[in-house]
Amino acid sequence: MSQSPVTEDNAATRPRTSSPWIPAALSLVVPGLGQLVVLKERDLGLKLLIAWLVIALGPTLVMTPLRLSGTQVNRAAVTLADTVALSAIGIGLLIAAYAAVMAYRSASPEAQEAVAEAATAKAPEAALSFQDVHVSFATEFSTVEAVKGVSFDVMPGEVVAVVGESGSGKSVTSAAAMGLVPKNGTVTGRIHLNGVEVTAMDAGQLRRLRGSEVSMVFQEPMTALNPVLRVSDQLKEAMEVHGVAFGKDALAKGVELLELVGIPDPARRISEYPHQFSGGQRQRIVIAMAIACNPSMIIADEPTTALDVTVQADILDLLRRLKEEINTAIMLITHNMGVVADMADRVVVMFQGQVVESGTAEEILLSPKHPYTRRLLEAMPKLHQKTVLDGPAVETAAPPEPVTPSDASATAETAIEARDLALAYKHRGKGIRVVEGVNFSVPRGEILGLVGESGSGKSTIAKAVLGLLEVDHGELLIRGRNLPALSRKERKAVRKDIGVVFQDPAASLDPRFPIGDIIAEPMVVHKVGSPKDRKERAAELLDAVKLPRSVTNRYPHELSGGQRQRISIARALSLSPSILIADEPTSALDVSVQARVLEMFIELQEQFEFACLFVTHDLAVVDQLANQIMVLEKGRVVEQGEKHQILREPRRDYTKRLLAAAPVPHPQEQRERREARHQLLAAQGLI
Amino acid sequence: MSNEPTPDSELEQQMVDLAEVEDAKLTSDQKSYSQNQLIRRRFFSHVPAMISLVVLSIVTIVAFTSVGYGIIPGWWQHPFRLPQGAQLVNNGQPTMFQDGQLFGPHPFGQDGLPRDIFARVMRGTQQSLIIGAVVALVSSVIGILVGAIAGYFRGKVESILMTLTDFVIVVPLLVIAAILGSYVSDMPFAPFPLAIALGLALWTGMARLVRAEVLSLREKEYVAAAIAMGASPWRIILKHMLPNAVGVIIVNASFTVAAVILLESVLSYLGMGIQAPEVSLGMLVSQGEAAINTRPHLFWIPGLFILTITLCVNFIGDGLRDAFDPRQQRKGDRRPGLRQVLGLRGFAMSQQRRGGAGTGSPGNNQE
Structure with a gap:
């Protein structure tokens, strides 16, 4: 029973008593005495003793001379002395009872702990x-x-x-x-x-x-x-x-x-x-x-x-x-x-x-x-890098590349274009520039991956395209029309062409709307089709995102995160927009669910041929989806270009650091990558 | 599928993909509940609220049917005003449970004139309930409007509306109510002018709450999505924000009802609310107080009715709050019971624990 070192340790630090009643009785007579003498709980014992002396014994002792010397002349004083003394004695008894109970309780778990220790000794x-x-x-x-x-x-x-x-x-x-x-x-x-x-x-x-x-x-x-x-x-x-x-x-x-x-x-x-x-x-x-x-x-x-x-x-x-x-x-x-x-x-x-x-x-x-x-x-989305460390395990796992209509990009119309774009958040009347000097263009049918860490301004750009944030400087062209220069009515028309998927699956669907209404809402807002058409369209879209049609009458809280994100995508596509903004659509999802959603996203992209701004922090996800990549840091573009060039042959230090930090699910390879990363950081003079 | 033979190959064990499991759960036959159905379920399982709802319904029905309302006659034989040739029965003392009769001719007794107190209390209850409901409605409408507009549009609109709200808040409510009350006291269709006047003074709490709620809802992504799809501000406020703020609104409105019934009683007690020959519970209390030594029932009975109605409304409000926001619900251990109040719960648990350990078997499971 006592072979275990754990048991001995505990036995050494905590004194054993034959009965919990002994400290309890001591504390009942003089509160704190049991704790001080038997249990060696100095803190609590002293506190109780001092409290007892000050609150209970003190007033009684002070009042005693008054009571003894008090005469018939000063009856009021005598009564007061009696009251104070009696209540002090009462409080003293309460403290004593408390001390006794505490002493009993802290003394008695010994037996129980011994049992527990005996059980765990083996x-x-x-x-x-x-x-x-x-x-x-x-x-x-x-x-x-x-x-x-x-x-x-x-x-x-x-x-x-x-x-x-x-x-x-x-x-x-x-x-x-x-x-x-x-x-x-x-x-x-x-x-x-x-x-x-x-x-x-x-x-x-x-x-x-x-x-x-x-x-x-x-x-x-x-x-x-x-x-x-x-x-x-x-x-x-x-x-x-x-x-x-x-x-x-x-x-x-x-x-x-x-x-x-x-x-x-x-x-x-x-x-x-x-x-x-x-x-x-x-x-x-x-x-x-x-x-x-x-x-x-x-x-x-x-x-x-x-x-x-x-x-x-x-x-x-x-x-x-x-x-x-x-x-x-x-x-x-x-x-x-x-x-x-x-x-x-x-x-x-x-x-x-x-x-x-x-x-x-x-x-x-x-x-x-x-x-x-x-x-x-x-x-797990995989990042395919051309490094000397590439083991055989990675090469065998090389997946088919997503279809990239790279030759079509020259002829296709430009869906979104930004020229020297600068964006600012207003704070107490002053604008604070968070994005500056951003240029990009996304042709129809292509995906631009916006990559960066938090605070890099990637979501801000997405917000500006959605019209949730005013453009501070520069031009933002949606299918050739400059968004900041448009009137309200024209903007509404432009918005018909933009779908959006947000990050948080818990907050992106209105909890009071049934799923069918959520998907049909863009059509209601833009007064497209009759109620029956809308219902039909919602059912089609549910098929497209591979959810059963019966879901139309359910509510968002009954769905899981991945399913809600699929509903979000269905809503974004309900007007067949030519532009889709995806703001970290999979970062709140589990890996296997994320894989499902991304798979479906690629399929839908081929089917609907929308141009897409895909905001994410995950380089592996971008690798799976995007045609072009733009790397942002603190509101500035660090590097921008074709996916393969950025991910396989990064030019900038920041991109290299970003790529080196992404962990891979392979212990040895990860160890080597870790060392390579330390070398990289040392070479860049950062450690 | 699995390399190891699984003896109990249930459906769930075969599915190894989370997405599959979730989809299977969705297609399986489960009853679907909307948000409103869930709220209703929670509300109907809230015992104090249900009891209060029943009591309040009985009081309301009896109050309106007994003496009738407007031109509709009631089933009670005595009017609330002094009838011709009224006689003092039992010296004005309540005849309820007297001389072997259940109610008698005047169950709540009579006053000095002699008017039937039952009829008067019923009439007063009617007035109080009408005032409570109308004020809650008027103040909610104004408050929601102000709060939603201020919260959604922000900027100058918000500062103007909120400054206005602050101006109303800094003036003591009773003063505004008394001034407005005496101003409308001789208007026709009592008690509606008074109720509307009180509503004009009471909307501030609702406005502030709705504004706060709208401010937090504004940051929700479904609102951002609605803006991005080009929905108009009114659509967003009416379709997305207010339905999601309905919990706050209903709960606050129900507490307003209770507060207003008390406020009206205070005003009438001070003589600035409902004026004779109309009757209200506060006025009855005020009149009864003068005769507290000779006929104490004149004071106690209307007072009891005020107490019952406000308590019921408050309990219903509690139930609604628990139903709308289950996180605040006090269920199981969190419900304050007798033992918790006396602080004995932890002691009992430790006793139980000690008892379990005392039996000594090491393999003893403890929950």
Whole structure:
């Protein structure tokens, strides 16, 4: 029973008592005494003792002389003294009762922990182990089983990637490990963290555990930090709550941590607010907070999904370095196989709440056994680069090129053309230029991929073409007509020719419209056809996006993200426009769903021959779709031209960095790419 | 398909593509619910709101049918005004549950003149309900209009409209209501002039809420899509924004009803609302207060009716809010119960946990 080092550790730090009644009785007589003498809980004991002395004993003692010396002359004073003394004694009794209960409660879990430890003594010394974990949620209409019997271990110093698409239960599994499952969820099965059972803990024990033993890095660095507190306060809080360091020590340690995660000039920057840092830096700060108390386990829930690809590569470098330096176990939840290849030692693939396959990263990524894993790897859009590193695995996987009518481009009419375009956002009356000096032209039937990181102005250009933003300078020609110079009526006519697909599948469809009405809305707005024609057209379009016709009467909330994006595309095509604007249409989708949507997009493009502005941050997606590519950085065009030239023989440093940062789902190749990237960065003088 | 033989080859296990699974779910026979149906379902399962709805319906029906409205006669034999040759029965005390009779001739008793209190309370309830409904309607229409226009068009329009709203807000509501109330007190068709006047003073809350909602809806991509397809501002406001803001609107309107019934009572109590010979609940309370020592029922009965109506309307508003915004719903653990109020829930859980551990079997599953 006590062979396990874990048990001995706990036994050493926590004194054992023969009975919980002894400290309870002591605390009942003098509050805090039980805690101080028997339980060695100095903080709580002192607090209780002082409170008792000040609130209960003090007034009584002060009032006693008054009561004794009080005469019949001053009855009021005597009554007051009595009242105060009596109420003070009452409060004192309450404090004593509280102290006794607390003493009993903190003394008695010993027995229970011993049982739990005995149970886990045999268990392997995994940092985190899941044994047949089920999680179900009671919803309004039924009970949904999100996780159906998951078992796996995370060893100390190991990175285990949990891979899966939405609805696979990967995030719920990690939440269960932290005891963070929402109130309507039920967890069965057992989760052990360093040999201690998490599922049996109450809220107080879990709180002690979080941060000190296990900590979490969330997806969204923008919301993971409190915007009204300085970074120093938030770092200090993490340490002070768990009693790691206080005051100046904590601040000094915070500076050290920031240095460790690679924030330049940490001593000065620690007293800044979160909004003064960039997204990648914020994620670094979140990681610094996560490692502040030296946890033995870090759960990273999609830590790089919200970041740009170059920043993602940096953050992954950081996590890898930290893993080696402080030797923590990392449970990495992700949907990106490239990230998996870059980081993971072992991989657990989840699908619909079950583990379908698990093994080392090489096994899973190079010779997947389960059909789902294979499908997932196939669905990853691939970037075909001409590099010396190209292994045989990539060459065999070379797909058919999308049909590119390159010879037709000379004769086809120009659908969209921008000449020296500049765009500005108005902020308090002043215009702030976000895009400047952009020239491009898209002939009918071609796709121009706008690529860039966040803040590069790619979506702004799409907005301007849609007429959602006024053109600040230059010309924007839609089929030869300059959009800024048109009157309102003419603009409306031009808009008939432009379809749009937005990024967020949750927000791009009006939740109160049935699907049929959503698809028919452009026709209603432009007064095209009779209601019956519109219905017919909506049904045709549903066929085109491969959804059953019966969907017309359903509502957006009943559809999944991929299906909603297909509805969005159907709506965009309802007037057979000659121009389609796609603003990151697949970046919120799962890989396999994204593959479906892209496939369909290519098909529809061939069928309808629209000119398309395809905004994306994913170079691999562009590789699959576009004819031309324009790379943007901070509102300026970096490089522009044919797809093959940009992706295979990039000329500019920025494009090269962008290409080097995209991870590939192949462990060895990714390792080589990583090194190549470091060489590139070194050559460009950036590290 | 799979290399490993799967013993239980269910449909779902064979499908290894998420898109396929989702499409299969869509085509499978599932009942489809619209947003409105979901809301209705949630509302009808909200017990306090349902009880309140039943109580309020009974009160409304009895109030309108008993003494009649306008030229339509009611089934109650006594009018709310002093009839010819009225007699004091039982010295004006309520005859309800007296001398073995269920209601008696004057269930709520009579006042000094002697007028039948039941008829008067019913008439007052009518007036209060009419005022509540009309004010909610008028203030909602104005508020929605102002809020939606300010929120959608922004810029100068917004600053003018919102400054106007702020001007109305800074003047105490009771002062505006009292001035407007005394101004319209001798107009015909009472209580409609008063209701419209109150509506003109009460639209500010709705305007601010709708504006905030429209501002957030403006950033939604479906609105951007509608603008991009060339829809007119009115189409976007009416078809996309207001239907999505309907939760806020209905909930706020229902709380307005309760607030207005109270406001009207206050005004009438102060003598600036409904004027005699019309009757309202506030006026009845005010008159009853004078006789609180001799005939306390004159004060208590109309007061109880005010209480019942406002409580019911508030509960219905709560139910509507929960139905429209299920995230705020307090269900299961979050519903405040007796144990939670006394702080005993955590204690009970720890006891249960300890009990489970105490039985000692290591393989014991704990939920």
